[in-house]
Amino acid sequence: MKNVIIFGPPGAGKGTQSKLIAEKFNLFHVSTGEILRKEIESETILGRVAKHYVEKGELVPDEVIMRMIDEIFVEQNKLKKFKGYLFDGFPRTLHQAKELNKMLKQYKQSETIVINIIVSEKEILKRLLNRAKLENREDDSEDVIMNRINVYKKQTVEVLNYYKEINIKIVDIDGEDTIENVFKKICKHLKPLLD
Numbered sequence: 246m247k248n249v250i251i252f253g254p255p256g257a258g259k260g261t262q263s264k265l266i267a268e269k270f271n272l273f274h275v276s277t278g279e280i281l282r283k284e285i286e287s288e289t290i291l292g293r294v295a296k297h298y299v300e301k302g303e304l305v306p307d308e309v310i311m312r313m314i315d316e317i318f319v320e321q322n323k324l325k326k327f328k329g330y331l332f333d334g335f336p337r338t339l340h341q342a343k344e345l346n347k348m349l350k351q352y353k354q355s356e357t358i359v360i361n362i363i364v365s366e367k368e369i370l371k372r373l374l375n376r377a378k379l380e381n382r383e384d385d386s387e388d389v390i391m392n393r394i395n396v397y398k399k400q401t402v403e404v405l406n407y408y409k410e411i412n413i414k415i416v417d418i419d420g421e422d423t424i425e426n427v428f429k430k431i432c433k434h435l436k437p438l439l440d
């Protein structure tokens with residue numbers, strides 16, 4: 246099984262790139278943010294718990310996220326038609342990363358690569374404020390955006406150090422380019438692993 250983790254700050258283009266990558270390389274796209282937004286919209290119990298955090302730009306507690314991931318793993322075990330998972334917006338804490346590592350170890354030949362999309366803070370702010378106007382996402386107001394960037398710096402960046410420690414390959418990609426060019430650069434690195 247080959248897995249890809251798309252890493253980067255909010256507004257780096259993780260969602261857009263993930264959709265393209267998942268389709269091209271036949272990976273099962275797991276976006277925790279998308280799942281949470283659907284749960285919130287459908288007003289499920291999980292959605293009601295998550296709403297409180299998402300609206301403020303805080304991270305949803307690890308237990309809630311790991312329960313979601315557990316469920317996906319159980320279902321996917323039955324399917325087997327994908328080459329592996331593409332994780333988008335997950336893991337976002339050290340705990341999530343360690344738990345994911347344990348879960349992936351149950352597969353004998355599991356290989357994971359991290360695509361780290363790098364975008365400056367100035368560009369992120371510009372993109373997120375623009376998205377707030379276009380998509381009307383509740384978590385895209387200016388103070389919430391600032392909080393999401395700070396949460397990324399405080400809680401999520403350390404995930405990269407963990408992957409370095411356990412020798413998972415991390416590929417840095419300059420995300421300040423067109424969608425097509427960023428996708429091309431990512432594909433160049435993924436092809437040898439996934440084709």
Ligand code: AMP
Pocket residue numbers: 255277278279281298299300302303304305306310333334335336337338341384393
């Ligand atoms: P995203 O669409 O990935 O930017 O996620 C939107 C929001 O959902 C985040 O700001 C968090 O509140 C929540 N969220 C998504 N993924 C996670 C995760 N792996 N851990 C904790 N919270 C998450």
